[in-house]
Amino acid sequence: MASKLHVERIRQIRGLRLLYAGALVTILLLVISQLLVAPHEYYVSLLSPANISMMFVTVNNATLSKEPPLDDADILHSEVTNPESGRDQEAFQGKGEGQSYGFYNNSQEGQTGALLEDEKKLPGHFTSDSKLGSNEIVSTGEFETTENHSLWNSVEAGFDLKEKVKEPKASTTESYLAFIPDSVTTSMPLPATNMTSLNDNQKDLNVQSINKVEDLLQNGSVSPDNSLALAATSIWRKSKRKPTSISDMNTLLHQSLTSATLLRSQILSARDKELQNARFEIERAPIIRNAPYAYSSLFRNYSMFMRSYELMERLLRVYIYKEGQKPIFHQPYLRGIYASEGWFLKLMEGNRKFVVRDPKKAHLFYLPFSTLKLREMLHQQNFTSQKDLENLLNSYIHSIAKKYVFWNRTGGADHFLVACHDWAPRLTRSSMGSCLRALCNCNIARGFEIGKDVSLPVTYIRSAENPGKYTGGNDPLQRPILAFFAGGMHGYLRPILLQNWSNKEPDMKIFGPMSRDSEGKARYREFMKSSKYCICARGYEVHTPRVIESIYYECVPVIISDDYVPPFFEILNWESFAVFVLEADVPNLRNILLSIPEKRYMEMQNRLKLVQQHFVWHKIPVKFDLFHMILHSIWYNRVFRVKSR
Structure with missing residues (x-):
C-alpha cells in the first residue's frame, strides 16, 4: 500500500515539474516573440496613463548611446534643432531655436513623483542636424546625457492643497524674484482639472495620452517636412476623440452657469457679496426692447450683457501685484501675433478707473x-527647459501667497492672468490652474474650461502707434472671390486644405505663404477685402490671427479648428456672424459655403461691421473696445463663479 502511495506521489511531482517547465517555455517564447516584433533599438514605445494600450512610432537608423538600458521608466526625451521651423516666426524673426518634444509613460498609476525622479536620471537629448524629406522616417542621431531636461512639467495626479516648493536655482530666478524665500509651504490651487465626472475623465485617459504627444510635437521646432512629426501626428489624428462642436460648447457654457460653483461652501468676503449681488441683478436684467436687432443679435443675451457691463463700470476694482522684475513682469510688448497680452498689460497698469492701491478693496x-517674454528667456540665464520657466511662475505664486492673504482666501479663484503665447496653457496650468485665465490658445480638449477661462483674441498688431490702422473692406457686391486663405504650412490641417483646394476652382483662392514684403502684405489685405469668406484654418495650435483679421476686413470668418473656443464665447453669439466647419469636412468646403443663402451671408457680413468695434485696441481705451471686452469677460466669469443668492 505504501509502495503504491509512493509511486503516485512521484507521478504527481513529475507532473508538476512538467507543468512548470511548460509554463517557463511558454513565457520564454512570448518574451522572444516580443523582442522579435518590437526590438528595443527600432521602436520608441509609449504607454497610456492607464496602461491600457501600447502604441509604436517607427524609428529607422537610430543609434543609441552606451547608456545602460532603461528598466521601468519608459521615458524618452528628445530635442530637435530646426532653424527653418515656422514656430514663433512673428515674434522671433531670424532666430533658429532648438525646441523639445518627447514621449512619456505613466508606468505606475499613483507614482508620478517617483517617475519624475527617475526622469532626471535618463538620457536627455536626441539631436537631429539633417533635413528630412517626406519619405524619410528620422535621421541618425545619438543620445546625449543631460541633467533634468523635463518637458512634462507639472504633476497632475494630486488633490492636496498643500504643496512643498523646492528652492529655485539662485542663478536662474534671483534677478526676477529676489523676494522668494528658501522654502515655503502654502496653500496652492488644485491642478486645472475638469471634475464634473470622474467616469468621463477615465474614458478620456487614452485621449490625454495622445494629447501629450501633440503637445510635444507642437511645442518643438519640428518642420512639416519632418516625417517623425508627421508620423506621431498621424497617430494623434487617428486616435483623436470626436471634436467638440460649437453646439456642444453652448451646452457646456449653459452647464457652467447653472452648476455648483467654487465658492458655494466658503464664507463670502464683502467683495464677494458684491459680486453675488451683481449676479442677482444680471440674471434678472430687464429686457431691452428698443435695441437694433442687427446689433442685439450679436450677443447671447443683449440685456444681460448691457447690465453686466454697467455693473462692471460701476463696481469692479482690480489690484495689480507690484512684485516681479522686468522683462518678464510689468513690461508689455505691443507688436506681433502675441500683442494682445502686451496691450492689455499696458492699458491695465495705466488705468485709474478700475485699478486700486488697496488690495482689500479689490474684486x-x-x-x-x-x-x-517668459518664452524668450528659454536658453538664457540658466533657463534650460520649460520646467525652469514653470518654476519661476511657481515661485512667484508662492511669494505672493506668503506675503498676502488674498490668494489663500480663495485658492487663487479671484486672480487672473492674460497670456497669448502658445505655451501659456502649459506654463500656467500647474501653479495658476485655479485662476481665471484669458488665453489665446483656448483648446477645450486640452484644459480650457468654458465658464472660467476666457478666450483671448489673437490680434496681429503691425503698428504700436496705430493698432487699428487696417480695418474695413469692400462692399458685399464687390467681393468676387468665394473663399480666401494664405499662410504657412503649420500643423497638419493646412496642407490638407491646399491639397483639396489649391488651384481647383477659380473662386477659391487658397495659397501657401505669401511674400512678407510691402507688396505681398498689400496683396494679402486686398484678397481679404475682396473675398466673401476668409478661411481661418488652425496651424500648430487651435488659434489664429485670421479670425480677427477677417473681422477687420469685413470678410465672414470660416473657422476650421476643432475644439477652438472663439473669443468672448460667454457673451457673443458667434454663429450670427461666422461659419464653423469641422476639419473632417475640408473636402466639402466649397459646397458648404455655396449652400449658405445670399440673404444669410448679407446678414453675417453686416454684423461684422457692428462687432468690429469690440476687437479694436485704442491707445486710450474707449467704451466697448477690446480692452474693456477682455476685462468684462473676466469680470463676467468671476461673477458667475460666485454662488447665487
Missing part, C-alpha cells in the same frame, strides 16, 4: 507677466 487680482 480681482491681476498677475502682470508676459508669456512672450
